[in-house]
Amino acid sequence: MKYEVVIGLETHTELATTSKLWCGCSTVFGAPPNTQVCPVCLGMPGVLPVLNKKALEYSLKASLALNCRINLFSTFDRKNYYYPDLPKNYQISQNHLNLGVGGYVEIRSNGGTKKININNVHLEEEAGKLVHPEDASADYSLVDFNRAGVPLLEIVTEPDMRSLEEVEQFMQTLRNILLYNEVSDCKMQEGSLRFEASISLRPVGQKKLGSRVEMKNLNSMKAVLKALEYEINRQTGVLDSGGKVDMETRLWDEVRERTERMRTKEEAHDYRYFPEPDLVPMVIEERWLSELRSMLPELPLTRRNRFVEVYSLSDYDARVLTEDKAVADYFERCVELHAAPKSLCNWITNDVLRELKERRLGIRDFKVRPEALVGLVVMVEKGTVSMPTAREVFADMASSGSDAVKIVEEKGLLQISDREELERLVLKVLDENPSAVSDYQKGKKTALGFLVGQVMRQSTGKANPKMVNEVLIQKLKTN
Ligand code: ADP
Ligand code: ZN
Ligand code: MG
Numbered sequence: 001m002k003y004e005v006v007i008g009l010e011t012h013t014e015l016a017t018t019s020k021l022w023c024g025c026s027t028v029f030g031a032p033p034n035t036q037v038c039p040v041c042l043g044m045p046g047v048l049p050v051l052n053k054k055a056l057e058y059s060l061k062a063s064l065a066l067n068c069r070i071n072l073f074s075t076f077d078r079k080n081y082y083y084p085d086l087p088k089n090y091q092i093s094q095n096h097l098n099l100g101v102g103g104y105v106e107i108r109s110n111g112g113t114k115k116i117n118i119n120n121v122h123l124e125e126e127a128g129k130l131v132h133p134e135d136a137s138a139d140y141s142l143v144d145f146n147r148a149g150v151p152l153l154e155i156v157t158e159p160d161m162r163s164l165e166e167v168e169q170f171m172q173t174l175r176n177i178l179l180y181n182e183v184s185d186c187k188m189q190e191g192s193l194r195f196e197a198s199i200s201l202r203p204v205g206q207k208k209l210g211s212r213v214e215m216k217n218l219n220s221m222k223a224v225l226k227a228l229e230y231e232i233n234r235q236t237g238v239l240d241s242g243g244k245v246d247m248e249t250r251l252w253d254e255v256r257e258r259t260e261r262m263r264t265k266e267e268a269h270d271y272r273y274f275p276e277p278d279l280v281p282m283v284i285e286e287r288w289l290s291e292l293r294s295m296l297p298e299l300p301l302t303r304r305n306r307f308v309e310v311y312s313l314s315d316y317d318a319r320v321l322t323e324d325k326a327v328a329d330y331f332e333r334c335v336e337l338h339a340a341p342k343s344l345c346n347w348i349t350n351d352v353l354r355e356l357k358e359r360r361l362g363i364r365d366f367k368v369r370p371e372a373l374v375g376l377v378v379m380v381e382k383g384t385v386s387m388p389t390a391r392e393v394f395a396d397m398a399s400s401g402s403d404a405v406k407i408v409e410e411k412g413l414l415q416i417s418d419r420e421e422l423e424r425l426v427l428k429v430l431d432e433n434p435s436a437v438s439d440y441q442k443g444k445k446t447a448l449g450f451l452v453g454q455v456m457r458q459s460t461g462k463a464n465p466k467m468v469n470e471v472l473i474q475k476l477k478t479n
Helices: 053-065 162-182 221-240 286-294 300-311 313-322 326-337 341-358 370-382 387-400 403-411 419-432 434-441 446-458 465-479
Strands: 003-014 076-079 090-093 100-111 112-125 129-131 142-144 151-157 195-201 212-219 249-251 258-264
Touching: 003 162, 003 221, 003 387, 053 100, 053 112, 053 151, 053 162, 053 286, 053 434, 090 112, 100 162, 112 162, 162 195, 162 221, 162 300, 162 326, 195 221, 212 221, 212 258, 221 249, 221 258, 221 434, 249 387, 300 313, 300 326, 300 341, 313 326, 326 341, 326 370, 341 370, 370 387, 370 403, 419 434, 419 465, 434 446, 434 465, 446 465
Parallel strands: 212 249
Antiparallel strands: 003 151, 003 195, 076 090, 100 112, 112 151, 129 142, 195 212, 249 258
16 A cells, blocks of 8 residues: 555534523424424524533533543634524534543554544534425425534544544444443434544655545445545545545445535635624533543443453453443443353343344343343353253243243243153153164264253253263163
């Protein structure tokens, strides 16, 4: 590779407040159009915005989690532009004194960690949404203002990423941090989390950055990566043929899988930013800030490393467990109740996560609570039920929410560990399979596995497999 890839991301995330940034309107997603609006978020003349304290709290939490320095004195600015989904013809944002500055996110890269620097974190308002009729010949569009005024946090990185792997790591790590701090639901399909990427190439060894292309309309993490890959190839082609890359904004075309010019630098907007006169500056008290700082949860990567160290889990298992904070909390609650981290981890990463996926549930709504899962795991350890039976019981618990002990009793699933009963079963099987018995006695050891299988089948999976093995070997000797 002759060129080094340089990438920076601008992330927009809708904050999880129940009401909007400047008024009391609801922020619930998916309501009928224009049912969550009022004179303030419709930008009627004479109205005044009042800052939602919760939105500020979430912004500060996110900024702290991203290791930013907080501007204790911070202001709002007007970003002026015309678009039909913007009722006031300006967006209230921050341009001059951003809430958070100079932070970083630590990501995994090449087996080690790397810091991706955050230039700033700032708070702004969402615009509404244009709805274009399906009928292509229609000569109108509709506008839905439910989203107008929803609090939006923008997180701007320095151009620190050098590969698609780093971009992917960054997006996932950032999403996890926001989820861990419960400041946004990060649902990309509902637009709660959106990325814009800037990318340039420069000859390896060159200090000066190449001219950047900014990409919009990236609706998923996959789209971000695909668009970047496309741009790397396009820009490589331009540079290889002796041309120069134009500084411009391009749109990702999801269907045709290519980027297209949206506007060049010359056409770039002049937003004529100026201080927002309808809002006073924000003065953040040190006391509030340290209170928020003390409430910060352990971050995903730290937690993942701790899981490896404290519970002796593999890095892979630790990653799966810590991807979702609620799952990690569930795991730790289980371990608190019963110190068997490895087997609890197996249950959660395999069975629990599969059930959640099939049922499209978050773990908080899962019927099998930590106490119940631990109950089941203990039954397996004690040999009360076999592993296959336990899986069956678990599936039942997941749908009925019933207790393991009760299900086992009702269905008669207790593992057969009674020696006499097992001996009876074994003798019956030996009797019915003379050829396998003689194979075994002729030295064909695999015949044992077959016989164990037969006993398990006759017991409908309830026999204790370890005991079956013992009894079989003993009976085969004396047979
Ligand atoms: P502007 O002020 O024009 O919006 P910024 O400096 O805010 O530009 O940068 C916007 C985004 O572009 C940031 O995420 C930044 O990391 C990224 N960026 C800036 N310069 C480059 C470059 N030469 N190559 C790639 N990304 C860049
Ligand atoms: Zn409103
Ligand atoms: Mg910018």
